[in-house]
Amino acid sequence: LAKFSKFAVRLFQTSDGVPPRIRLRGGFFGFLSGAGFSRPSPRCTTKAEEATIPHHHPHERTRSIMTTLRNLKIKTSTCKRILKELHSYEKEVEKEAAKTADMKEKGADPYDLKQQENVLAESRMMIPDCRKRLEASLADLKETLAEVKESNQQGAEIDEAASVISELEAFFQNSEA
The missing domain is CATH 1.20.58.90 (Methane Monooxygenase Hydroxylase; Chain G, domain 1)
Incomplete structure (x- = not known):
């Protein structure tokens, strides 16, 4: 039972211990944003970074x-x-x-x-x-x-x-x- 609960905690938390849902949404209704929870930065911000992304699917x-x-x-x-x-x-x-x-x-x-x-x-x-x-x-x-x-x-x-x-x-x- 103890192993299962540790597994469940790992399953629902990321490496820094923050549940993924909170990280993706920037906190519940945004009020947690001041407490260190924020939205992830965009995938790429410059043309150079954009060029390093692999090509899209052929049906894109x-x-x-x-x-x-x-x-x-x-x-x-x-x-x-x-x-x-x-x-x-x-x-x-x-x-x-x-x-x-x-x-x-x-x-x-x-x-x-x-x-x-x-x-x-x-x-x-x-x-x-x-x-x-x-x-x-x-x-x-x-x-x-x-x-x-x-x-x-x-x-x-x-x-x-x-x-x-x-x-x-x-x-x-x-x-x-």
Whole structure:
């Protein structure tokens, strides 16, 4: 039993007696960092040190390509989702505006009318925020597509991203006019 406990202690501690989890995470929630526990330094800090690292796995480039195409696909679907969200907010504003106008015509209770106007104002506030997010995600998608094209990659994701970009640019031109 005594041998087992020594083995267990060795198993869960490094040569300096610090459990590996504490060393890797820099202490529990960082409060142990002042007590001598810190994160390990980066593997390499200079180009000379970087040159001494052995070459990567032969499929590393393939993984990088797949990662880039995956990022492109994710950013494309993000743009689609935000555009769909923007359209739903615009429909909601139209619906709430019609409801508010109907309430005004019928001479509804002033309190109910005020509540409906607040709902309409909240719906209208969401549109500019959604447009900003869409513009940011469009710029991000364009940047990622340029990176993918520079690396001469092929795939259906590239065509889909290009069509989404042209659709969004047409949407922004039509909404500005």
